[in-house]
Amino acid sequence: MRTIRRQTGHFLEDFRPGQLFRHKGGKTVTEGLFTTFTEFAMTANPLAKNARYARAYGFEGLVCPPGLTMLISFSQTVEDVSENARANLEYIDMRFGAPLYVGDTVEVETKVLSVKPSSSRPNLGIVHVQSTARKNVGARDEAVVLTWQRKVQVYKRDDDAELHPGEAAPDKVECELLLPPYDRARDYKALAHLSSPHSYFEDFELQTRIEHSRGRTMTSEHIHLTAVLDNTSQVHCNQFMIDQDPAQYVGGQLIIFGGIPFVLCLGLSSPDVGDNALGDIAYPTGRHTAPLFAGDTVFAATEITGKRDYPGRDDLGVLETKLLGHKFVKADGTAETEESPAGWKKTQIFELERHIAVKRRSHYA
């Protein structure tokens, strides 16, 4: 009997500038998927929890929080783009479009924008891609739900393989946050008790940093969560592979899929900055600055970097923020600082530029 060793996913030498992937699978948003991730991340926005509230605001029903839209869309690209990646380096120009509901089906395409060998590590290189997620392709309500670019560090299959370095121009993708209109006939104020009284657009001051109060300890649950998202990258779920060559893999242990701290930081921030948002507009840049492992406790903070009017909507404002995630790492002998207790070192794990469409108290409460 002849043995075939099938490999899934692409390696560095497989990518070509301008190449287009129409990703396999696609994903229908079930109530199981919706609940697992909305609640896992401690999302506080009633649009994602209370169907009565969501419908009163003109949405069709419970709305996927931005972190879930991102996780579902992003994960569809993993097999083709990053199943054999070492790390995801950067998120660029991520923009939200139509709201995503339970029952919608997401399908994603990706264009390769550039391929670059690593100067220092012969078995690695950087692939830059642009991806766009559409819902309900072919149906009346077909719409773009998310578009983004990312840079990812990908392994070579064969250290001596020839690469296809170069660049291709990104496509211009129409993708703007689609929100139900403000309707004076609706009694929004009757529902105001269901969201925080402290997170309207008027409440935010420039140049303030909000330390969100909650922390959340991650467990080996991350393996299951990652599988539920169709993220098949082996560095998140195959301990045997890592045990064979610990030095090759960050930390010598299973690394938590970056989408998990991404959505968790959004969730931890939501009581303070997301509770009166109608949607996230865009994430111009973002990156993971340190790996996360089972046993770590995740915290988040938000810096308010800008406030401006929302074009065409006087009921909303645009809040420009920086979302930061961190954990504390045991560091015996370290003295206490303003930020860390003795014996611990505060370590930033994530940062994201985040623009949010926030309700004005004047119109809603």
Added chain:
Amino acid sequence: MRTIRRQTGHFLEDFRPGQLFRHKGGKTVTEGLFTTFTEFAMTANPLAKNARYARAYGFEGLVCPPGLTMLISFSQTVEDVSENARANLEYIDMRFGAPLYVGDTVEVETKVLSVKPSSSRPNLGIVHVQSTARKNVGARDEAVVLTWQRKVQVYKRDDDAELHPGEAAPDKVECELLLPPYDRARDYKALAHLSSPHSYFEDFELQTRIEHSRGRTMTSEHIHLTAVLDNTSQVHCNQFMIDQDPAQYVGGQLIIFGGIPFVLCLGLSSPDVGDNALGDIAYPTGRHTAPLFAGDTVFAATEITGKRDYPGRDDLGVLETKLLGHKFVKADGTAETEESPAGWKKTQIFELERHIAVKRRSHYA
């Protein structure tokens, strides 16, 4: 940049007798939430598992088991009442109303009945509250699904803060178990094989104690389960916080949210006492008597303390019981007893007065 440290939840000095909380969020029951908790707890009653059976009994579809109705309703009160609590001391006068279905949205209000400082611990006190959960507020099928009181031990934000001790009278809340009528035209007997043949009203004898056969080991899954319920209390999910001051927190480790053993004991008891129930009527009193941690195995027993007719329904009886939960704690050198093997000590963790509406064999089998 100015730093703001937001705190979520209230502290002892924030509570005032008579104060009313209309809790934020609300919660729509999805099929994801339904399955996670119904099945986690090993619920055996076909009303919560088999839609054909539930509809044949006159329900609209799968019925939330009582433990799930309790968990959803209770958790809505956590941020305002017990996010900064040390322990939940007592459940009082918990009564069930309308059945809760997938698709229903629950919203909850709480009135503060009393505030009392602790005589022995200056940083703690007891808050007594009355909460009521309604479903589908504003719709034709709006109904109370659960009402209850509880006493909770809450931390002070500031040890020197002035309290507002005192009492307020509880509201009179109409809340009686709402069941579909018995209908002679329905062929209940054709479905009798789907529930236990041994748990009809006629089968129970006063002054018996049923040791339920199954045990269930809890894992760190409790962190995820607690988040799925919107229970944001940090003692269940923030290991870093506990590591900073282990002596301050029960056991120096994450304590499992009391709602978990509550619903697990109901589930473990269900093959013997819940399988032919149409609903739980009331829990007059209940309390957690020891903490539960990841790694513990939970067992349950039920004592039959009373049997009486169900007013207006000769197809049902009211079974009065005491539900008890326990675990075994390693205790090296302990001799074997009738209850515990050598080296282990049986430890009660939970007790609940429980009144159940149970089918009579004469009408159903």
Added chain:
Amino acid sequence: MRTIRRQTGHFLEDFRPGQLFRHKGGKTVTEGLFTTFTEFAMTANPLAKNARYARAYGFEGLVCPPGLTMLISFSQTVEDVSENARANLEYIDMRFGAPLYVGDTVEVETKVLSVKPSSSRPNLGIVHVQSTARKNVGARDEAVVLTWQRKVQVYKRDDDAELHPGEAAPDKVECELLLPPYDRARDYKALAHLSSPHSYFEDFELQTRIEHSRGRTMTSEHIHLTAVLDNTSQVHCNQFMIDQDPAQYVGGQLIIFGGIPFVLCLGLSSPDVGDNALGDIAYPTGRHTAPLFAGDTVFAATEITGKRDYPGRDDLGVLETKLLGHKFVKADGTAETEESPAGWKKTQIFELERHIAVKRRSHYA
């Protein structure tokens, strides 16, 4: 107060040849159950992920993957047949019928085919049963979804109890894979990018063995997964019981329910052999060859053993395969082999004869 120790499930002396169990409970497939297991197992077939694709193929909506149909059906039989089992020995003549959808309700019956005492262990014996799962009993779309036989090693309640050895003939159960017809009017090719381009019927060669590339580390999540399936066997979830008598239980630790590696091996194989299947037809034989524990990483391989026409459908072929599961066990001092790295021993855990209905490229791409 009198104490009653209720036992759930049957013991060896309770079984009689010819005996029929109409299992309690039944199970409605919710979106929570669907997502948990489809995704846990990394199922790649778009029929189970993408409702647009499934409907375009003539199905009513998302289709339960074969592993989920098997898990739901099988688990309904556990309380009566194997709650008090030591191990499941063999699957025999498992055949699939109608597709199972979200919203369907499954109910199962089992006939005892034989009871045999163990020659070597006085407290054990083998029970051989035949089970059939129907969906939507009494409704217009009532149909058989799965039928199978299995042999299970069951404990005696009392070592001295009298058994009822003997045999009964199996029933003839009509159960053939029900698929939507091929329809020339449908544009299947427009969806071809959603499944693998490498797994059409034409792509498989006889006498090849495909080593599937992905591995998946199991965690203590298995306890929760097993509960969600209504599998109440205590060897999967009651660590205290095992701690009392470790020698009595395989490995002295909680053993993972065999249904978990069963469905996981199906999932791990799906990118290579399941992605263009319209359904699994039959599993003539199967068995677990070694236990699986939390911490183990599961891998799978598929041997192509036969190819033949699908009767009456020239758009499909029947692929006959052997699905194999394995893990690596630490074995200090072991030399490297072709199959295992130094210090590890490759251990087969599962094997399954598997016949699959696979699309022909000529008709679909």
